[in-house]
Amino acid sequence: MSADLTRLTAADLAAALTSGDVSSVEATTAHLDRIAAVDGPVHAFLHVAADEALATARAVDASRAAGQTLHPLAGVPIAVKDIVVTRGLPTTAGSRILEGWLPPYDATLVARIKAAGLPILGKTNMDEFAMGSSTEHSGYGNTHNPWDLERIPGGSGGGSAAAVAAYEAPLAIGTDTGGSIRQPAAVTGTVGVKPTYGSVSRYGLIALASSLDQAGPVTRTVLDAALLHALIAGHDPLDSTSLPDEVPDFVAAARRGATGDLSGVRIGVVRELQGDGYQSGVLARFTESLDLLREAGADIVEVSCPHFEHALAAYYLILPAEASSNLAKFDGMRFGLRVEPTSGPVTAERVMGATRGAGFGDEVKRRIILGTYALSAGYYDAYYGSAQKVRTLIQRDFTAAFTQVDVLVSPTTPTTAFRLGEKLDDPLAMYLNDVATIPVNLAGVPGMSLPAGLSDDGLPVGFQVIAPARADDRLYRVGAALEALLEQRWEGPLLSRAPELEEAR
Amino acid sequence: MSTLSRDEVARVAALARIDLTPTELDRLAGELDVIVQSVARVSEIATADVPATSHPLPLFNVFRADVPVAPLDRDEVLAQAPASQDGKFLVPQILEEDA
Numbered sequence: 001m002s003a004d005l006t007r008l009t010a011a012d013l014a015a016a017l018t019s020g021d022v023s024s025v026e027a028t029t030a031h032l033d034r035i036a037a038v039d040g041p042v043h044a045f046l047h048v049a050a051d052e053a054l055a056t057a058r059a060v061d062a063s064r065a066a067g068q069t070l071h072p073l074a075g076v077p078i079a080v081k082d083i084v085v086t087r088g089l090p091t092t093a094g095s096r097i098l099e100g101w102l103p104p105y106d107a108t109l110v111a112r113i114k115a116a117g118l119p120i121l122g123k124t125n126m127d128e129f130a131m132g133s134s135t136e137h138s139g140y141g142n143t144h145n146p147w148d149l150e151r152i153p154g155g156s157g158g159g160s161a162a163a164v165a166a167y168e169a170p171l172a173i174g175t176d177t178g179g180s181i182r183q184p185a186a187v188t189g190t191v192g193v194k195p196t197y198g199s200v201s202r203y204g205l206i207a208l209a210s211s212l213d214q215a216g217p218v219t220r221t222v223l224d225a226a227l228l229h230a231l232i233a234g235h236d237p238l239d240s241t242s243l244p245d246e247v248p249d250f251v252a253a254a255r256r257g258a259t260g261d262l263s264g265v266r267i268g269v270v271r272e273l274q275g276d277g278y279q280s281g282v283l284a285r286f287t288e289s290l291d292l293l294r295e296a297g298a299d300i301v302e303v304s305c306p307h308f309e310h311a312l313a314a315y316y317l318i319l320p321a322e323a324s325s326n327l328a329k330f331d332g333m334r335f336g337l338r339v340e341p342t343s344g345p346v347t348a349e350r351v352m353g354a355t356r357g358a359g360f361g362d363e364v365k366r367r368i369i370l371g372t373y374a375l376s377a378g379y380y381d382a383y384y385g386s387a388q389k390v391r392t393l394i395q396r397d398f399t400a401a402f403t404q405v406d407v408l409v410s411p412t413t414p415t416t417a418f419r420l421g422e423k424l425d426d427p428l429a430m431y432l433n434d435v436a437t438i439p440v441n442l443a444g445v446p447g448m449s450l451p452a453g454l455s456d457d458g459l460p461v462g463f464q465v466i467a468p469a470r471a472d473d474r475l476y477r478v479g480a481a482l483e484a485l486l487e488q489r490w491e492g493p494l495l496s497r498a499p500e501l502e503e504a505r
Numbered sequence: 506m507s508t509l510s511r512d513e514v515a516r517v518a519a520l521a522r523i524d525l526t527p528t529e530l531d532r533l534a535g536e537l538d539v540i541v542q543s544v545a546r547v548s549e550i551a552t553a554d555v556p557a558t559s560h561p562l563p564l565f566n567v568f569r570a571d572v573p574v575a576p577l578d579r580d581e582v583l584a585q586a587p588a589s590q591d592g593k594f595l596v597p598q599i600l601e602e603d604a
Contacts, residue, residue: 104581197561211560240567241560313544324521331522333596338587340597341524348599349522357524365523369514370537372521382548389551391558427536428543444561469562 005030006167010076010224013170017064017075024057024064024075028119031077035121035168037503043143044153044163045122046082047090053077053119060117073231074117079169081160082123083130084215085204086110093206094126094156096139097359098336107204108239109173109215109232116231121169124159128361129327130180130208132156133433136424137363144420145188147459147498151417154184154433160218161188166501171228172218177208178315179412179437181216182449186412186462189451189494191479192218193225194437196469197444198243200229201236209322210241212315212441220495222450222479223258226250229472245470253473257480262296265478268303268405270466273436278414281455286411289452289463292485293409293478303404305397310390311439316431317387318442320371327368330356366427391442398443402468407478410436412449412462440466448475450483451494460494509538 005013005027016022032050039045060075080086083093085103087110092098106114113120127137135143135158143158145151146166153162160172161184174181176194185192193216200215207213217228229250236242269290274283294300331348332338332355339354340346360368374383401408413433423430440447445466452463463482467474487493511534518525518533525533579592588595 101585104577104585237569241562241564243562307550310547310550313547316540316544317547328522332587334582334594335585336587346597348597351597352522353519353524356522357526360523362529365518365525365529366533366536366540368521368523369517369533370540373509373513373517373537373541376517376520383545385557386547386551387544388557388559389555390547392555393550395558395561427540442561 006034009221010170010227013076014073024060025054027075028053028057028077031121031169038166038501039168040504041144041149042146042162042166043141044124044159044168046092046125046140048122049089049120053121056119071116073227076118076171077121077169078113078118079121079124079160079163079172081157081173081175082126083175083206084110084173089123094128094138097330101336108201108236110204112232124163124172126159127156128364130156130175130177131363131367133183133430137361139361142420145417146501151419154187156180157184161185161190164218164220165190165495171224173215174218175205175213175215177212178441179434181218182412182437182447182464183433185449187417187460189460190220191222191225191450193229193448193475194440194446195229195472196446198241199472200232201239201242203236203238207326209319210326211322222476222483223254226254226476248473250473250476253476254480257477258484260296260481260484262293262298262481265298266405267293267298267300268401268408269300270408270410271302271304272308273410278411279455282411282461285453285461286463289482293482296481296485303401303408305401307393307397308439311394311442312431312435314387314390315438315442317374317383320367321374321384324368324371394439395443398445407474408466410464412436412464416455416457416459416461436464445469446472446475448479450479509541
């Protein structure tokens with residue numbers, strides 16, 4: 001029974017908990033056992049909170065036994081990316097500068113998870129401060145892709161994606177600034193959603209680039225993503241950029257989509273997000289998915305977004321600029337590491353330099369210096385100012401495209417998972433992984449990645465769906481339809497084709 | 506477009522308050538120069554008639570009711586500081602003159 005519980009979707013596990021067939025303690029224990037058995041080689045978790053998770057599970061079981069009305073996901077375990085602060089649980093954002101830090105408060109999304117009674121299994125690995133596409137920039141060692149332990153799990157949220165792909169958790173939280181939810185989902189054969197900017201509160205996320213950051217669900221199915229998104233979405237007075245709008249019914253959209261009927265839905269294929277640089281196996285799976293969507297009744301047209309080719313350049317000015325400001329708080333004074341200079345006077349300024357020199361990894365140093373440079377006198381207009389104008393042009397591309405179609409689609413990533421170490425010494429090659437996901441963040445619109453099959457190399461391919469701002473429900477409808485049609489063809493979920501991980505005894 | 510020299514990287518790293526070893530400085534100068542060359546082309550398409558966008562969705566001032574709320578627990582916060590004393594953060598000398 002224990003092994004089976006980790007294979008259930010969150011929706012099915014929630015149903016089993018509601019009916020009383022399974023207790024939350026049993027479900028939580030099964031996942032903790034799975035973590036103990038496989039996380040050595042996968043290394044999805046930086047911290048496992050077994051005692052706290054089981055305490056939550058016991059409390060939920062007691063409430064249910066007492067006949068209390070519970071949240072539909074009550075008792076379903078979840079993993080949380082280590083960039084999200086959790087009161088009393090170590091939170092490092094993958095950085096040595098925050099090693100051992102115990103936040104004195106909960107992120108709003110964590111408060112919602114706790115209020116709904118989901119046991120938090122632990123904190124997942126990531127590139128340091130979410131800067132990276134492979135988890136190789138983690139200060140605590142990289143995560144491994146469950147499909148092939150020699151390959152990257154994507155990044156920055158490789159830990160959350162690997163945790164759900166390896167059945168260590170049915171649900172996980174990710175954050176996506178340029179693709180950190182969707183790219184890991186693509187390369188691990190899982191589902192990830194970056195909501196509309198402001199759909200989910202940013203209060204308690206350790207900020208990377210405040211105008212781009214957004215938290216969202218990391219799951220194995222589209223319906224599970226809708227259920228989790230519904231739990232964490234909604235207005236938060238603690239985040240001034242939180243949308244005050246009514247939250248669309250994501251779950252109903254996913255259930256409607258799962259019927260497989262997309263009659264009248266207009267789908268635009270982004271001309272600029274295919275072709276050169278995209279693996280042939282990635283394009284083949286993408287084209288097959290388009291055929292299925294067409295058979296489901298969707299109208300498919302090609303749409304041009306001519307400024308997307310400049311998105312990567314604009315992103316690597318805007319992100320470092322915002323990050324250089326956000327990360328100034330790591331000054332060795334109020335939290336985290338403090339390192340004193342080895343010689344000379346021990347002043348606050350010199351302590352700050354020594355602390356950051358010792359506590360930040362290579363990629364963080366690169367991006368802070370790049371951002372400081374882009375914002376410095378004499379360069380501001382040419383770099384940061386120009387990048388903000390490109391952002392306008394990209395938003396206009398989206399606006400024009402969405403007058404013609406309901407959703408846009410593309411491959412999530414140009415390639416499948418590459419080998420660990422392959423791109424570590426070439427920052428630009430690493431940045432190119434996010435070429436198809438970055439425009440979405442620059443415009444604040446929502447995007448989803450779901451599995452589209454296996455490429456020629458036997459590794460998962462991601463299919464990206466993009467909707468207009470505030471229309472996240474369209475992602476769930478189209479995503480659930482494609483998922484249902486693909487799984488009919490595959491006779492089961494794609495993840496069932498992943499090699500079984502060896503379990504430590 | 507200018508290139509990013511080793512001296513320029515050292516100057517900017519000092520502005521960013523990040524101590525770098527000579528080896529790090531050598532490597533970062535080379536890497537950052539390549540990155541800057543690549544991203545600099547944004548200025549070619551950003552013409553004067555295009556307005557800048559700083560934020561994905563239009564934002565307006567947001568206010569909350571002027572009602573006091575509980576602050577973070579002081580001792581819990583200070584327990585995570587590198588050093589504290591008498592209920593306050595303990596920090597190094599903040600002015601450069603002789604102590």
